[in-house]
Amino acid sequence: MEQVIVNGLYLGAQYALIALGLTLIFALMNVLNFAHGQMYVLGGFITYTVYGQLHLPFVVALIASSITLAILGALIEKFLFRTVIRRSKREESTMLLAAAIAFLLDAVILIVFGEKGHGVPKILNGVLNTGAIIIPYDRILVGCLAAVFIAAFMAFMQFSKPGRAMRALAQDRQAAQLMGVNVDRYSMIGFAVGALLAGLVGGLLVSIVGVSSGIGGSISTKAFMMVMIGGAGVVGGAIAGGFILGMLEAVGLTVLHAYGDITYLVIFVGLMIFLAIRPNGLMGKPWG
Amino acid sequence: MSNSLKLAGALALIVVLLVVVPVALSTTGRNDLYYTLTLIALLSVASAGVWITFYIGRINIGQAAYALIGGYVSAILVVDYGWSFWLTIPAAGVVSAAIAILIGLPILRLRGVYFAMVTLVSTEVARLAALALPITHGARGMSNLPPPGPIAIGPLTLIPDFASMADTHLAFYLLSAITMLAVFGLVYRLVHSRLGRLFVALQQNEELAASMGVNIARLRIIAYAFSSFLGGVAGAIFSAISQSVYPNSFTTQDSINFMLNCFLGGLGYVFGPMLGTLVLQLGWNLLSEAAIYQELIYAIVLIALMLVLPNGILSLLGMRARKAAR
Numbered sequence: 001m002e003q004v005i006v007n008g009l010y011l012g013a014q015y016a017l018i019a020l021g022l023t024l025i026f027a028l029m030n031v032l033n034f035a036h037g038q039m040y041v042l043g044g045f046i047t048y049t050v051y052g053q054l055h056l057p058f059v060v061a062l063i064a065s066s067i068t069l070a071i072l073g074a075l076i077e078k079f080l081f082r083t084v085i086r087r088s089k090r091e092e093s094t095m096l097l098a099a100a101i102a103f104l105l106d107a108v109i110l111i112v113f114g115e116k117g118h119g120v121p122k123i124l125n126g127v128l129n130t131g132a133i134i135i136p137y138d139r140i141l142v143g144c145l146a147a148v149f150i151a152a153f154m155a156f157m158q159f160s161k162p163g164r165a166m167r168a169l170a171q172d173r174q175a176a177q178l179m180g181v182n183v184d185r186y187s188m189i190g191f192a193v194g195a196l197l198a199g200l201v202g203g204l205l206v207s208i209v210g211v212s213s214g215i216g217g218s219i220s221t222k223a224f225m226m227v228m229i230g231g232a233g234v235v236g237g238a239i240a241g242g243f244i245l246g247m248l249e250a251v252g253l254t255v256l257h258a259y260g261d262i263t264y265l266v267i268f269v270g271l272m273i274f275l276a277i278r279p280n281g282l283m284g285k286p287w288g
Numbered sequence: 289m290s291n292s293l294k295l296a297g298a299l300a301l302i303v304v305l306l307v308v309v310p311v312a313l314s315t316t317g318r319n320d321l322y323y324t325l326t327l328i329a330l331l332s333v334a335s336a337g338v339w340i341t342f343y344i345g346r347i348n349i350g351q352a353a354y355a356l357i358g359g360y361v362s363a364i365l366v367v368d369y370g371w372s373f374w375l376t377i378p379a380a381g382v383v384s385a386a387i388a389i390l391i392g393l394p395i396l397r398l399r400g401v402y403f404a405m406v407t408l409v410s411t412e413v414a415r416l417a418a419l420a421l422p423i424t425h426g427a428r429g430m431s432n433l434p435p436p437g438p439i440a441i442g443p444l445t446l447i448p449d450f451a452s453m454a455d456t457h458l459a460f461y462l463l464s465a466i467t468m469l470a471v472f473g474l475v476y477r478l479v480h481s482r483l484g485r486l487f488v489a490l491q492q493n494e495e496l497a498a499s500m501g502v503n504i505a506r507l508r509i510i511a512y513a514f515s516s517f518l519g520g521v522a523g524a525i526f527s528a529i530s531q532s533v534y535p536n537s538f539t540t541q542d543s544i545n546f547m548l549n550c551f552l553g554g555l556g557y558v559f560g561p562m563l564g565t566l567v568l569q570l571g572w573n574l575l576s577e578a579a580i581y582q583e584l585i586y587a588i589v590l591i592a593l594m595l596v597l598p599n600g601i602l603s604l605l606g607m608r609a610r611k612a613a614r
Contacts, residue, residue, distance in 0.1 A: 221409065272409075
């Protein structure tokens with residue numbers, strides 16, 4: 001049982017970090033970022049290249065992943081989303097754009113890094129074994145790092161000036177603009193931070209599960225689920241959603257193991273029922 | 289456009305699809321194109337369903353789930369219960385619509401991205417259910433489905449047995465093209481009916497519509513059930529053409545593609561999904577020459593189109609009309 005809880009917490013910390021990026025982008029721009037999973041994969045491959053191929057320290061690789069993705073996110077917002085949002089009659093058009101960007105990133109990743117899955121050398125060796133729980137040290141480190149990044153992100157949103165501006169934007173775009181917030185600039189920063197988080201998790205997890213080019217779509221789907229559980233556009237909701245999904249997955253894999261591979265089917269059906277009762281998730285805003 | 293012009297356009301479309309294309313393909317010997325065109329016709333039927341949900345202001349990324357359900361319903365009825373394929377087409381549509389009503393009752397209360405995300409997840413649910421349920425034959429799926437049988441009233445054979453044909457490509461093409469024409473005719477009528485106006489009211493403002501005495505919950509269900517009916521029909525015919533259905537026959541990717549077809553053609557135009565499917569599918573097939581760069585070029589073109597024509601290809605028509613009006 002303790003083992004299941006530890007696994008769930010570890011998974012949850014990763015998931016929460018992915019969901020945070022997605023929910024931030026959604027809160028600021030009302031864009032459902034289909035390409036989030038692909039950004040995660042790209043971050044993974046950059047860390048793989050820098051740490052696994054060039055043999056630079058893991059920290060350098062993580063920083064490289066984060067910065068590359070942040071720049072990419074900023075460019076995507078400035079040149080693609082902003083243009084389409086301005087020209088389109090219906091704001092759903094951004095979904096088409098996001099899906100197209102997901103295609104594009106998938107294609108680029110496939111061409112540059114190939115179809116094969118890749119792993120990197122472990123960042124820490126050894127296993128913690130207390131009798132009740134068995135967990136490798138590198139998982140503990142990655143889990144703790146994820147928790148630290150979540151805390152840092154929350155502090156950034158809560159106390160820094162850009163963070164405050166972005167919270168204002170999420171609350172009411174027009175009012176924020178009237179109060180002198182530079183909407184274009186903070187939308188771009190927000191998208192960059194969201195993409196940065198995706199790249200960061202991708203880089204962190206490559207040390208545990210490796211990375212391969214086709215997994216972006218399923219990561220996006222999982223991120224959507226977490227956001228739905230917690231409520232779209234709410235920081236606390238994304239974190240709660242991430243940990244809940246992590247726990248469900250850990251518990252499901254143990255409890256439902258006997259019935260075959262149905263963990264996700266059960267989670268999905270449960271989610272549908274949950275959303276029927278609470279359409280906006282745990283903490284979501286009442287509008288869509 | 290005047291009514292006679294519209295009628296002429298519709299007739300021209302029917303003649304082109306049912307006469308000109310088959311003649312052109314058989315004289316040039318490009319029989320391989322039949323399959324592509326058949327696929328386009330079927331995918332545009334499913335996309336038309338997605339378009340209907342757009343028309344009431346909902347983003348539907350779950351059509352692949354209903355196409356998968358339709359495919360399985362048809363395959364199971366034909367193989368395990370010995371039904372005629374022709375009867376399974378409406379049956380597949382009805383089962384899909386019934387499931388849509390069941391799922392739609394709770395989830396149609398959701399709006400915007402919430403609805404979009406739930407429908408996206410439902411595609412995955414359908415795939416996992418197809419893998420887990422005993423009735424769907426699990427991961428192996430169902431293959432070697434028999435070709436559609438004949439339809440005859442007494443001595444008069446309306447549709448010959450597909451198994452007796454040397455080349456079924458033309459027959460399947462005609463089946464899909466006629467289905468597509470019927471579906472788009474139906475959607476066109478629907479949009480220009482009283483119900484269609486009510487759908488627009490839902491798209492613009494649900495609360496306002498409700499305050500005028502419109503039963504919005506019922507209308508939403510009708511639209512979603514109709515949309516899923518089309519998905520089921522397309523899935524059923526697809527399973528007959530490919531003679532198989534697997535849990536991966538329709539995936540999340542297909543759901544997203546159906547949505548893209550609608551966007552690309554133009555959400556404000558009934559024939560948008562047809563044009564969008566044609567352009568995307570033909571474009572994708574043409575790009576197969578580019579081998580590993582296929583997906584890259586496709587994505588870049590898609591993004592470029594989005595930047596230039598964010599309201600769909602058919603919005604070009606609107607632009608010309610507006611210029612002419614000036």
